[in-house]
Amino acid sequence: MPLLQLDSVTVRLGGRTVLDTVDLAVAEHRTVCVLGPSGSGKSTLLRVVAGLQRADAGRVLLAGRDQSAVPVHRRGVGLMFQDHQLFPQRDVAQNVAFGLRMRGARRAESERRVAELLELVGLPGAQRRSVGRLSGGEQQRVALARALAPNPRLLMLDEPLGQLDRSLRERLVVELRTLFGQLGTTVLAVTHDQGEAFALADRVVVMREGCIAQEGTPLEVWQRPASEFVARFLGFDNIVEAGVAGDVAETVWGKLPVPLGTPQGRCRVLVRPGGVRLVPAADGLPCEVVGRTFRGDHVAVLLRPSAGPELEASCGLGAAPEAGARVGVAFAGDEVVVLGE
Numbered sequence: 001m002p003l004l005q006l007d008s009v010t011v012r013l014g015g016r017t018v019l020d021t022v023d024l025a026v027a028e029h030r031t032v033c034v035l036g037p038s039g040s041g042k043s044t045l046l047r048v049v050a051g052l053q054r055a056d057a058g059r060v061l062l063a064g065r066d067q068s069a070v071p072v073h074r075r076g077v078g079l080m081f082q083d084h085q086l087f088p089q090r091d092v093a094q095n096v097a098f099g100l101r102m103r104g105a106r107r108a109e110s111e112r113r114v115a116e117l118l119e120l121v122g123l124p125g126a127q128r129r130s131v132g133r134l135s136g137g138e139q140q141r142v143a144l145a146r147a148l149a150p151n152p153r154l155l156m157l158d159e160p161l162g163q164l165d166r167s168l169r170e171r172l173v174v175e176l177r178t179l180f181g182q183l184g185t186t187v188l189a190v191t192h193d194q195g196e197a198f199a200l201a202d203r204v205v206v207m208r209e210g211c212i213a214q215e216g217t218p219l220e221v222w223q224r225p226a227s228e229f230v231a232r233f234l235g236f237d238n239i240v241e242a243g244v245a246g247d248v249a250e251t252v253w254g255k256l257p258v259p260l261g262t263p264q265g266r267c268r269v270l271v272r273p274g275g276v277r278l279v280p281a282a283d284g285l286p287c288e289v290v291g292r293t294f295r296g297d298h299v300a301v302l303l304r305p306s307a308g309p310e311l312e313a314s315c316g317l318g319a320a321p322e323a324g325a326r327v328g329v330a331f332a333g334d335e336v337v338v339l340g341e
């Protein structure tokens with residue numbers, strides 16, 4: 001049985017359907033990240049699970065129990081929001097102990113737990129520090145300790161690392177993943193940053209206009225985006241109209257190999273940038289190099305073919321041709337993805 005289950009949950013706000021018959025299951029000890037553009041319903045999904053938002057239809061089940069009559073504070077979920085809502089006038093220990101004291105924990109017990117949590121989030125001994133004087137990353141850790149303090153059966157994070165700079169985010173994501181693994185926490189997190197979602201999650205859920213556009217492991221979603229929407233949301237733009245006959249897709253870029261069994265007829269196909277191979281101009285689809293973007297471990301080379309949309313190729317650092325160069329392109333079949341509706 002999943003720890004969390006959403007059963008055809010619908011939420012309408014201001015005359016709009018913000019969540020549209022959403023089904024979702026989160027297994028115990030797993031981290032699920034919900035991704036999607038602004039306004040796609042991610043925060044509403046968290047709010048409905050927490051009990052901060054009523055569902056107009058459908059059910060939220062925790063450990064198999066319908067939560068519709070269960071108030072927020074009895075659901076056993078921990079929440080951490082983007083702006084982490086700490087009490088600036090109180091010290092670190094008072095912030096972390098907030099939920100414990102609310103539940104009537106004794107002082108000694110609460111102090112022990114606070115010390116343990118601060119150790120866990122990498123702020124040992126920070127009890128008496130003033131929250132207002134902590135850095136953004138330190139505040140984030142305090143907020144996390146506070147959310148974890150009552151031992152929630154489900155931890156929900158809304159843009160947990162939203163305001164931090166990139167290098168700190170990348171480090172914290174790794175730490176969070178390790179921490180959740182150690183604690184066996186079940187996590188439902190919302191982010192619009194795909195790097196964060198893919199690094200943190202066991203499963204990724206991509207939302208579009210209140211519906212789930214795709215759900216799967218990070219690898220599945222990354223390698224096989226289900227639709228043009230998901231592909232473009234992940235930053236893949238090598239997408240073209242095709243007509244499939246047998247194991248070949250006929251496109252304005254030429255013939256692309258597709259797996260046998262692909263539905264025949266019109267569709268859209270994606271070629272992931274790693275499958276756009278540069279060859280001598282005479283040996284492939286002739287293109288002009290119109291741009292190069294350094295991406296750290298590779299160079300994204302933008303190519304303009306004589307017809308059809310521009311193409312992005314992923315090249316090794318030393319191998320990227322100069323802007324203006326004329327090259328040929330060959331396509332690798334294992335990087336071609338036939339997109340659904």
Ligand SMILES: Nc1ncnc2c1ncn2[C@@H]1O[C@H](COP(=O)(O)OP(=O)(O)OP(=O)(O)O)[C@@H](O)[C@H]1O
Nearest residue numbers: 013014018036037038039040041042043044045192
């Ligand atoms: N109280 C409300 N009344 C009317 N519409 C609302 C209300 N709250 C949210 N909405 C709308 O519901 C939609 C989904 O909002 P939600 O905050 O869940 O999206 P989100 O995916 O979390 O977006 P973001 O990434 O920008 O936080 C948005 O279009 C928003 O304007």
